[in-house]
Amino acid sequence: MLEKIIRLEHTHRILFTREVFAPRNNTIRDLLRLEQPHKIPRVLVFVDEAVASANRDLIDDIMAYGQVHAETFTMADDPIVIPGGEPCKNDFRLVECCWDAINEAALDRHSYVFVIGGGASLDLVCFAASTAHRGIRHVRFPTTTLSQGDGGVGVKNGVNYFGKKNWVGSFSVPFAVVNDFVFLESLPTRERRNGIIEAIKVALIRDRAFFEQVEGMADDLASLKQEALEKVVQRSAELHVEHIATGGDPFELGSARPLDFGHWAAHKLEQISKFSVPHGEAVAIGMAVDLVYSRMQGILDAETCERVLRLIERIGFATYSPHLMDTGRTGEPAILEGLEEFREHLGGELTVTLVPKIGEKIEVHEMNRVKILNALVDLKQRQAEA
Ligand SMILES: NC(=O)c1ccc[n+]([C@@H]2O[C@H](COP(=O)([O-])OP(=O)(O)OC[C@H]3O[C@@H](n4cnc5c(N)ncnc54)[C@H](O)[C@@H]3O)[C@@H](O)[C@H]2O)c1
Ligand SMILES: [Zn+2]
Missing domain, CATH: 3.40.50.1970 (Rossmann fold)
Known part of the structure; x- marks a missing residue:
């Protein structure tokens, strides 16, 4: 050789x-x-x-x-x-x-x-x-x-x-x-808001201080003030680039994709809704599913889970969509098929990033389907109460 x-x-x-x-x-x-x-x-x-x-x-x-x-x-x-x-x-x-x-x-x-x-x-x-x-x-x-x-x-x-x-x-x-x-x-209003969710995502997995900064700017972000948007977009870009340059896998040869936190459900939700739920809004809901799931699995404490959900909602994103309950091929909610499709997309082993603490991430290789369904019901109730 x-x-x-x-x-x-x-x-x-x-x-x-x-x-x-x-x-x-x-x-x-x-x-x-x-x-x-x-x-x-x-x-x-x-x-x-x-x-x-x-x-x-x-x-x-x-x-x-x-x-x-x-x-x-x-x-x-x-x-x-x-x-x-x-x-x-x-x-x-x-x-x-x-x-x-x-x-x-x-x-x-x-x-x-x-x-x-x-x-x-x-x-x-x-x-x-x-x-x-x-x-x-x-x-x-x-x-x-x-x-x-x-x-x-x-x-x-x-x-x-x-x-x-x-x-x-x-x-x-x-x-x-x-x-x-x-x-x-x-940009139209929806498109202006969409990018904020990826900033919250990257803050959650990498940068607690930035998460707190986003919390501090939540009102200005909710009203889509240009100055607040620019700050958040700039820091989000920096963190994404830092991850690509230093994360050890810029060309995605492995199966871990921390920047895809919340995305297994988001990609599927976009597809189920025939793309009427745009990417940013789908990521907000996908992150909500993984946050509530993590709380139910004892990975994330209830107080932190609530804190993050509240920030997502304050900025104007929904944390639930009726499409989460749309039935798939097997009679179960179609969203669950998103897990297998995500595994195919990664190639190899299923690897889902979850957030145990703000600014930290872990990887899991399986997810409990019953707990996911419970998380969906929890988010549905949350929306009904709101
Ligand atoms: N290459 C990558 O690493 C990567 C990562 C994430 C997402 N993506 C891809 O990015 C795409 C989504 O991109 P997006 O969210 O930017 O949306 P988009 O490109 O679909 O744009 C949304 C709409 O806004 C319009 N538009 C764009 N800029 C505008 C402006 N300044 N003023 C008025 N209208 C404007 C576009 O023409 C389009 O109609 C998806 O296809 C996704 O797969 C790629
Ligand atoms: Zn995304």
Whole structure:
């Protein structure tokens, strides 16, 4: 056997700014000078349709930015507007459209693809960019609270295939992620709130002080005040990135996924509700199920469980959905099928992260179905009493 070790080092850069395409904002200029400082690379920009229509000057601003900074980079073409939201990940022809555009613009391995949009459009375009020419440098500009604090700052991309979520995709560290908080201002209310739950999630598994900070800002977060949102999204992004960089498994070869706390039930709830319950709201309910389950199993004390549930509710999330009781194939609530599907998604052994104390996590490899059902009934009663 011939065995050689190939060592690869990746730099994961996350930048925070406002009005990134204002002519005086040097974030992009400085970024493009980091590598290949003596070249003038070509850049092709993709923009999520909803972001373009909510920010009417955006396309003109991007083109003007290209002109002002022509000594640093060349716009390979006019910005390309693409559909966003989950449906864009269900249509593989859109991947081919992105490849087409990259080919037409004659991008090469020294060029850059920029993508501005929600997590779904980032997943689509970054997949196309990371497979074109075996990988073109790409910069993500997430525009939702969820993607700025969680999905968009990761190292994965992909689209849905065979009717399965993210079935085709790759692990590919973006050249950079640029979080421009101004984009959050054009988000609809539900989308503005959604990202807060991932911040609470990552605080629960990693950072007690941050959890307490979120509690302190609960009223401002409930009313979706921009300043509070920015603080929470920024810290959430930092904690997610810290986990990816230092957690020991950035490309998810093992079965543990601490960042998926509350997600086994959340993914299933999204599916049962035919995606009428969006990801953030599903995660709030999924975490509530695991918190009450942990209390019933003696993993979490009742007082802490109540404290976390109350915070989730104060911020405006429900902790129960009638879809939790929808019956599945076996006559039991379909939500229970989520456990086996989560195991398949991880590959290998079922590994569910639970929270025994705020800021700490444990892993369990089985869950008691009767106790899960009891937790669902408990949450149903809680909602009825509220
Ligand atoms: N790659 C990863 O590691 C990772 C991790 C978590 C989630 N995700 C993926 O992210 C997706 C969810 O992303 P999301 O929560 O950002 O939602 P999204 O991309 O579905 O966006 C929600 C809606 O808001 C619109 N929108 C986005 N930004 C806007 C803005 N600033 N103003 C107005 N409208 C705007 C979008 O067009 C879309 O219609 C899912 O497909 C999920 O699988 C990926
Ligand atoms: Zn999530």
